[in-house]
Amino acid sequence: MRSPSPTDRTAPTPTQIATLWIAGAFIALASFGLVRHIDALSPWVPGPDSVVFGLFNAPVTDTVVHFALGAAGLFAAGSIRSSLIFLSATGVLLLLLVAYGQLDPSPPLPGVIPTQAADVVLYVLLAAATVVACVAALAHRRIPVRR
Numbered sequence: 001m002r003s004p005s006p007t008d009r010t011a012p013t014p015t016q017i018a019t020l021w022i023a024g025a026f027i028a029l030a031s032f033g034l035v036r037h038i039d040a041l042s043p044w045v046p047g048p049d050s051v052v053f054g055l056f057n058a059p060v061t062d063t064v065v066h067f068a069l070g071a072a073g074l075f076a077a078g079s080i081r082s083s084l085i086f087l088s089a090t091g092v093l094l095l096l097l098v099a100y101g102q103l104d105p106s107p108p109l110p111g112v113i114p115t116q117a118a119d120v121v122l123y124v125l126l127a128a129a130t131v132v133a134c135v136a137a138l139a140h141r142r143i144p145v146r147r
Contacts (some may be wrong), residue, residue: 012077013081013083014136014140015083015133016077016083018087018133018136021078022086022129023031023070024070024073025070026070029122030067030070034063059110060109061109063114070102072086080137088130091130092131093129094126094130097113097123098120098123100113101115101120131135
C-alpha cells in the first residue's frame with residue numbers, strides 16, 4: 001500500500017460543500033453591501049443611502065461581519081469537523097442576534113443586530129440554512145464515535 005502524497009486530493013464532502021455555499025452567501029451579501037457603500041461615495045448618487053435592493057440595510061459593521069463570517073466559512077470548509085462547528089455556531093449566532101433584535105428595539109450595535117422585518121427574515125433564513133445543513137450532515141455522517 002502506498003502512502004498518500006501531498007498532491008493527492010479527496011473530493012469535498014457534502015458538509016464541506018454546504019459550508020462553502022453558506023460562506024459564499026455571506027460573501028455575496030457583504031459584496032452587495034460594499035458596492036452600496038462605494039456607490040454612496042460616488043458623486044452621481046445623492047446622499048449616503050446604503051440600502052441593498054431597497055430592502056436590506058447595509059451598514060459598514062454589517063458588511064464587515066458578513067465578510068468575516070464568509071472568510072471563516074471558507075477556512076472551516078477545510079475539514080468536516082470545522083465545517084460542522086462553523087455551521088452550528090453560525091446558525092446559533094444568527095438566531096441569537098435575531099432574538100436580541102426582537103427583544104431590544106434599539107440595540108447598542110444597530111448595524112449588526114437585525115431590527116427591520118426584511119433583515120430579520122434574511123437572518124432567520126440564513127440561520128435555518130446553516131442549522132439544517134449541520135443537522136443533515138450529522139444525520140448523514142457514518143464516522144464511528146471515538147472513545
